Amino acid sequence: MPTNTDPPSAPAAAAEQRQAATNKPKRLFDQHVFRDWCKACGICMALCPTQIITRDEEGKAVITDADKCIGCRTCEVHCPDFAITITERHPRRRKTDGVP
Amino acid sequence: MPSQSMAELRRRYLRHDKKFPHVWCPGCGNGIVLGALLRGIDRLALNKDDIVLVSGIGCSGRMPTYTDFNTLHTTHGRALAFATGVKLARPELHVLVVMGDGDATAIGGNHFIHAARRNLDLTAIIINNQIYGMTGGQTSPTTPYGSNATTAPLGHIEHAFSIAELAVTAGASFVARGTVYHATMLDRLISRAIGHVGFSVVEVMSNCHVQFGRRNGLGNAVQMLQWFKEHAIPLQPHDAKGTAEGAARMETALPPDSLDDRFTIGVLAERDKPNYIKEYDKIRHKADDKRPADAQDDRS
Amino acid sequence: MASPDQPRLLMQGNEAVVAGAIAAGCRFFAGYPITPASEIAELMATRLPAHGGTFIQMEDEIASIAAAIGASLAGSKAMTATSGPGFSLMQENLGFACIAEAPLVVVNVMRGGPSTGLPTSPAQGDIMQARWGTHGDHPIIVLATSSVADCFTLTVQAFNFAEKYRVPVVLLSDEVVAHTREAVRLPASDQVEVVDRVRPSVPPEWYIPYEDNSRGVPAMAAFGDGYRHHVTGLVHDQRGFPTQRPEEIDAFLRRLFRKITNGFYEIHMLRAFMMEDAEIGIIACGSVARSARRAVVMARQQGIAAGLVQLITLFPFPRQPLVAACSDCRAVLVPEMNMGQLSREVRRVLPDAIAIHKHNRIDGQLITPDELVKKLISI
Numbered sequence: 001m002p003t004n005t006d007p008p009s010a011p012a013a014a015a016e017q018r019q020a021a022t023n024k025p026k027r028l029f030d031q032h033v034f035r036d037w038c039k040a041c042g043i044c045m046a047l048c049p050t051q052i053i054t055r056d057e058e059g060k061a062v063i064t065d066a067d068k069c070i071g072c073r074t075c076e077v078h079c080p081d082f083a084i085t086i087t088e089r090h091p092r093r094r095k096t097d098g099v100p
Numbered sequence: 101m102p103s104q105s106m107a108e109l110r111r112r113y114l115r116h117d118k119k120f121p122h123v124w125c126p127g128c129g130n131g132i133v134l135g136a137l138l139r140g141i142d143r144l145a146l147n148k149d150d151i152v153l154v155s156g157i158g159c160s161g162r163m164p165t166y167t168d169f170n171t172l173h174t175t176h177g178r179a180l181a182f183a184t185g186v187k188l189a190r191p192e193l194h195v196l197v198v199m200g201d202g203d204a205t206a207i208g209g210n211h212f213i214h215a216a217r218r219n220l221d222l223t224a225i226i227i228n229n230q231i232y233g234m235t236g237g238q239t240s241p242t243t244p245y246g247s248n249a250t251t252a253p254l255g256h257i258e259h260a261f262s263i264a265e266l267a268v269t270a271g272a273s274f275v276a277r278g279t280v281y282h283a284t285m286l287d288r289l290i291s292r293a294i295g296h297v298g299f300s301v302v303e304v305m306s307n308c309h310v311q312f313g314r315r316n317g318l319g320n321a322v323q324m325l326q327w328f329k330e331h332a333i334p335l336q337p338h339d340a341k342g343t344a345e346g347a348a349r350m351e352t353a354l355p356p357d358s359l360d361d362r363f364t365i366g367v368l369a370e371r372d373k374p375n376y377i378k379e380y381d382k383i384r385h386k387a388d389d390k391r392p393a394d395a396q397d398d399r400s
Numbered sequence: 401m402a403s404p405d406q407p408r409l410l411m412q413g414n415e416a417v418v419a420g421a422i423a424a425g426c427r428f429f430a431g432y433p434i435t436p437a438s439e440i441a442e443l444m445a446t447r448l449p450a451h452g453g454t455f456i457q458m459e460d461e462i463a464s465i466a467a468a469i470g471a472s473l474a475g476s477k478a479m480t481a482t483s484g485p486g487f488s489l490m491q492e493n494l495g496f497a498c499i500a501e502a503p504l505v506v507v508n509v510m511r512g513g514p515s516t517g518l519p520t521s522p523a524q525g526d527i528m529q530a531r532w533g534t535h536g537d538h539p540i541i542v543l544a545t546s547s548v549a550d551c552f553t554l555t556v557q558a559f560n561f562a563e564k565y566r567v568p569v570v571l572l573s574d575e576v577v578a579h580t581r582e583a584v585r586l587p588a589s590d591q592v593e594v595v596d597r598v599r600p601s602v603p604p605e606w607y608i609p610y611e612d613n614s615r616g617v618p619a620m621a622a623f624g625d626g627y628r629h630h631v632t633g634l635v636h637d638q639r640g641f642p643t644q645r646p647e648e649i650d651a652f653l654r655r656l657f658r659k660i661t662n663g664f665y666e667i668h669m670l671r672a673f674m675m676e677d678a679e680i681g682i683i684a685c686g687s688v689a690r691s692a693r694r695a696v697v698m699a700r701q702q703g704i705a706a707g708l709v710q711l712i713t714l715f716p717f718p719r720q721p722l723v724a725a726c727s728d729c730r731a732v733l734v735p736e737m738n739m740g741q742l743s744r745e746v747r748r749v750l751p752d753a754i755a756i757h758k759h760n761r762i763d764g765q766l767i768t769p770d771e772l773v774k775k776l777i778s779i
Contacts (some may be wrong), residue, residue, distance in 0.1 A: 039126030086106075173634065174498050188471060193474070210459055
């Protein structure tokens with residue numbers, strides 16, 4: 001099983017600092033996993049800087065905390081099976097959608 | 101930050117009538133290389149009709165079937181020779197050749213060094229996973245000394261090629277090395293290679309955890325990617341400049357024996373050499389004006 | 401193809417091959433030096449560029465045929481030329497041309513074999529290799545030239561068959577035919593009938609690259625024409641993608657053969673000489689057919705009713721026309737510069753009533769008319 005070989009690495013920490021420095025609302029992202037294409041290889045789970053990807057009962061990728069995603073797309077470019085896509089989450093019609 | 105979203109790349113560049121997920125093992129580097137290739141092509145905004153993706157035999161050989169380009173799956177080791185014919189017959193096409201380490205430097209070695217020497221405008225992407233994967237884990241020209249493989253059950257006694265350095269000395273005018281861990285850097289290297297006029301080579305250190313990693317205690321896909329991260333030494337831009345002394349400086353800066361199992365990544369050589377296609381056009385014009393007066397020949 | 405108004409040129413066999421290729425529309429040649437075929441490469445190097453074509457000398461024969469196939473798949477009429485040792489190296493990719501149905505002409509100027517053999521001597525030892533050299537069941541067309549004029553006409557014919565049937569065509573020559581210089585009148589290039597491959601007439605979205613149609617020969621798109629199709633050495637379905645389904649494999653391979661049998665009527669070519677009342681028929685090809693023709697005339701002067709059937713097409717072996725030509729013969733003589741490769745085929749197709757006599761010369765020397773006349777007297 002992939003051990004988390006990396007402490008939350010630089011990009012995550014840098015994102016937090018950038019976020020703190022600006023007063024703009026935090027950018028949010030949506031993660032879409034094609035479960036049929038995911039082969040449970042664990043690469044995205046190991047490389048995700050905010051460690052929000054874990055395994056479901058079949059070992060396939062599942063997102064735990066979508067709001068912590070910093071949109072670095074490390075998972076997207078390292079997925080050998082094109083099974084994970086990151087898109088920017090734009091505020092939906094309802095103002096209060098998860099944005100403070 | 102990759103330019104295009106994976107959803108867009110999937111829709112535009114993958115053949116929709118092909119069965120996905122693809123045939124490669126879970127975690128196989130080939131998939132990462134394919135992703136980098138598509139991002140690299142997308143960045144150059146090339147017309148799909150003008151791309152020919154040629155492959156040889158091996159796991160990497162199956163790559164073209166998945167891509168919506170003109171695709172050619174040739175005999176083992178001969179992809180570069182087939183590609184030479186395609187390029188010369190249709191010089192306006194971007195002819196890309198994907199091979200494995202065995203396909204390119206074992207059975208295909210002769211064609212590899214001559215393609216580099218000839219410097220025809222082709223791009224060779226060599227996925228180096230240090231083993232013959234498809235046939236079940238035999239040693240390849242890049243299997244390290246002392247490793248285990250199905251044809252070296254008691255330890256491999258031969259020494260490995262450095263594919264990128266081999267390409268540089270054989271005369272390739274653009275040579276880079278990347279890894280599947282450094283995926284974003286890889287698609288930039290591929291873009292530069294495709295954009296380069298002349299023979300361009302991108303060696304990609306890739307993981308075959310099923311046939312090579314498993315037999316050599318290198319762990320699973322994640323651990324092999326981690327190994328690439330720790331053993332890759334990025335070339336500094338200044339010493340990557342492809343001038344002759346640039347290449348020389350690269351050698352001295354990192355004396356090979358001090359590398360042990362580490363390797364350099366980045367651009368190893370980038371130099372301008374005469375464009376084969378333009379040179380041959382000059383031959384055509386020269387032949388034209390002193391053509392033998394054959395009565396029955398016309399300029400058909 | 402005699403053309404009275406054309407100039408008489410003194411031409412070497414190999415040069416006539418080049419002239420025929422260019423007249424047929426060949427615009428790509430990849431080759432590698434080998435006696436006795438190097439002149440073909442050298443002449444292509446000078447003449448192809450003058451026609452907007454491309455010549456390249458590759459690093460070996462494997463690369464030469466690979467480059468030629470690549471050019472063919474990119475829409476060019478392509479050719480390579482070699483001799484025995486190179487022809488052996490080319491076999492795997494020859495098989496690729498068969499399965500990918502890539503039009504291609506391969507000229508094999510035969511020399512003494514096996515191995516390095518007799519580089520400067522004629523022989524006919526590669527006949528079975530031309531048919532079965534590459535592995536697996538596969539269709540192929542093999543022609544044999546015996547004169548400088550034939551070198552021109554059969555090279556044109558080879559390209560036309562390759563384009564029409566999407567198959568590699570092997571043109572067998574030998575050291576004597578290749579290096580002999582004869583006066584010939586070649587047809588003007590606008591007199592030469594040139595056949596081009598059928599290109600798809602449907603938009604890319606509806607194109608089925610290996611569609612089974614009545615003729616068994618699918619339309620062929622070229623790389624770069626917007627079809628973005630797939631070409632592979634794996635057995636493939638009608639869309640060109642690898643298949644493991646038995647019914648698709650069977651249909652595909654049988655189509656490869658059917659497309660050739662459909663064309664027997666024009667592919668089978670032979671020339672009968674004085675066979676009308678012949679009791680003994682000589683069956684020969686290549687430079688041996690030249691000696692046989694003289695031997696027939698000499699034998700007739702000695703009251704022997706001999707005739708010659710010159711095989712132009714060796715494979716697919718012209719069974720029906722040969723049986724018809726020899727129907728009245730009591731015996732046939734099959735002289736070859738090998739140990740009897742054609743005679744096996746002749747035995748296979750001719751009725752048992754007809755006796756088969758062999759004459760095999762493997763010492764690197766031509767079979768002479770006198771030898772044949774002596775043999776005819778003894779039959």
